[in-house]
Amino acid sequence: MMILSGDPPRSRVLTLVLVLIILALAATPFLFPGAKALNVAAKICVFAALVASYDLLLGYTGSVSFAHTMFYGIGSYAIAIALYGMGPNWAAVATGIVVGLPLAALLALAIGLFSLRVAAIFFAMITLAVASAFQVLASQLSWLTGGEDGRSFQLPELLRPGTVLISKNLFGFEVNGRILTYYLVFAISAVMILALLRVVNSPFGRVLQAIRENRFRAEALGFRTVFHLTYANCLAALVAASAGILNALWLRYAGPDTSLSFSIMLDILLMVVIGGMGTIYGAIIGATIFILAQNYLQSLMGVASKAASEAGLPLLPGLLHPDRWLLWLGLLFIASVYFFPTGVVGRLRNRGGDKSAGTSH
Amino acid sequence: MTELAANDPLPKPKRDIAPILLPVALALVVIPLVGSPSTWLTLTAASLAMGMMIFIMASGLTLVFGLMDVLNFGHGAFIAVGAYVATLVLAPFAASIQADSLWTNLAVLAPAALLSMAVSGALGLIVERVLILPVYGQHLKQILMTTGGLIVAEQGLYALWGPQIIPMPLPTSLRGSFIFGDVAIAKYRVLATLIGLAVFIAIQLVLNRTKLGLLIRAGVENREMVEALGYRIRRLFLGVFMTGSALAGLGGVMWALYREQVHASMSDDLTVLIFIVVIIGGLGSIGGCFIGAILVAMVANYGGFLVPKLALVSNILLMVAILMWRPRGLYAVTSR
Secondary structure (H helix, E strand, O other): OOOOOOOOOOHHHHHHHHHHHHHHHHHHHHHHHOOHHHHHHHHHHHHHHHHHHHHHHHHHOOOOOOHHHHHHHHHEEHHHHHHHHOOOOHHHHOOOHHHHHHHHHHHHHHHHHHHHHHOHHHHHOOOOOOOOHHHHHHHHHHHOOOOHHHOOOOOHHOOOOOOEEEOOHOOOEEHHHHHHHHHHHHHHHHHHHHHHHHHHHHHHHHHHHHHHHHHHHHOOOOOOHHHHEEEEHHHHHHHHHHHHHHHHHOOOEEEEHOOOOOOHHHHHHHHHHHHHOOOOOOHHHHHHHHHHHHHHHHHHHHHHHHHHHOOOOOOOOHHHHHHHHHHHHHHHHHHHHOOOOOOHHHHHHHHHOOOOHHOOO | OOOOHHOOOOOOOOOOOHHHHHHHHHHHHHHHHHOOOHHHHHHHHHHHHHHHHHHHHHHHHHHHHHHHOOOOHHHHHHHHHHHHHHHHHHOHHHHHHHHHOOHHHHHHHHHHHHHHHHHHHHHHHHHHHHHHHHHHOOHHHHHHHHHHHHHHHHHHHHHHHHOEEEEOOOOOHHOOEEEOOOEEEEEHHHHHHHHHHHHHHHHHHHHHHHHHHHHHHHHOOOOOHHHHHHHHHHHHHHHHHHHHHHHHHHHHHHHHHHHHHEEEOOHHHHHHHHHHHHHHHHHOHHHHHHHHHHHHHHHHHHHHHHHHOOOOHHHHHHHHHHHHOOOOOOOOOOOO
8 A cells, every 4th residue: 555655546446447457558568569559558658647747736736737738748859859969878868857857847837936926717728828839939949849840869779679688589578679668668657656646645735635625725724825736736747747758758759749739738638537537546547548549449430430421321421530539539528527527537436335435526 | 875966977987098008009119110111000900900800709708707707718619610600601602702892792701700600609509508507616627618618619620521721712802902102901901900890899889888788797797796686697698608609700700711711720729819818808808808909919910020930929928928017917807
């Protein structure tokens, strides 16, 4: 229980699902051969951490930020620009980390402090405006960021697919640099999620929840809500930037579409809400559902769309077109906000019988 | 209270004109920077036209927030829907659009705009009933619900019209410019400015000269009191929401004609712009929204001419500057 910070999943089904997901992710390189499965698994890891950090803001403090992809993008671009400019070596990786993380934290601090000056309701709007300005900036400064094309780069020798660490005749599996990178992504994401679990179960996390429930009362109790909110913002930004670093390392690329676009922000929102706000575990569930749907639902919809168009049905082929998968997830999103605001996790927890352990609101 | 006292004129509220002077001052300040007066006039005309279009789109949003404390992140969807619906009318009548006669052109444009407003307004009714009604008073859920609505609407538009950009040519008689000496002012911009002014005046008249407007203004200031006096503020709000959606649809048509193309992603860019305008103006204030829209458009046009690289970031700088001056926007009308 130590490692979960005394906050277990509290539902047998949920525990089972989580264990299955984590085992599947841990064993992906050996269980599911092929580049696509590994890409999907790495994306799930990165997004689970990213969504968990967003959950710290949305689920635990109740503030809606639309600038989360900005921090994610800062991490991605920092590492990409460093590796692109300094060549594929570890010093460049370190530079990217040393520049990217503080930059993200500072920007989060600036946004936090600025939006404190104005009405709290503006926070969502201001973060949206700042994020979109940052996106324009990133595509305009093409000498630095590569503009719309982004930056592709080489990884250090150790992490390249060509590097064979354990040859095939030893265990029957080849462990190469690519698989090592995957486990790097997996391990760091896992550590970040556990750290976030620690944060939300600390006295600090309790204050955040108190602010979410009633900011005025929390303030009356003597907590400096301003400090707590800004601090939570910076923490979330740091984790998001780290997730961005992992994503860039995995893709060997950073560009506006993979790390900055507004649609990623919407994806994060969908994941956290479908998974379950204010649970951290919801991030893992949400990311898994969403990314599996993104990668495998589309082919399913393609089949359905073809069948519908062959049957001569009007409208349905368009609605079932593989590119329209987000339409259905959007509907699912609205339904989950409406019918089960605590998401899949809250649903599973309440089903487990112990209602008092469920959500408090 | 005596009869005499009731007939006494009410004390006039203090007029706050500093925000009104702001765009005028900004326009004057940039004259020496721009250099040539004719360029300045063209830029100023462009700013006014752009500002009016943004105002039309943003006015509904600010009233909806002011009246019911509802943050609609899906407002941009109405803009896109309006633009797409207009193509339904404009595409079959392409011949009338190309005809070089103002009246033939307008005979197609006006029904197109009206249909857009009707469809956007009807969509507003559905959105209010389905998405917003269940989550009154819960900001977090409102934001999530309306964002979900935006996703669904955008994807729905793609499903119905396909993901490609649809061209929306400007009618022939609205192409080109009026030339005064060496000043060129695009005809369409004049039309846009006129429509925007008409909408602004109409909204002001309704708000300040009718009982309905009185109720809306009272509701913005103190909702509970209006409710306590026996008025159904929910129905009033539904009306405002539908009107705001219809206006967003109209703005969408105008914007699409201005850009001469339609795409569902237009709602994303415009949503950001509209939020900035609403924040600058002060939530719930029509006057502030009007000035905010002109300021944003001025900064975009002058900034785009003087320092092109700064184009979108300049809006943020403007917002920061205004909020440093007045943390609740130019005109703070709500007590929230």
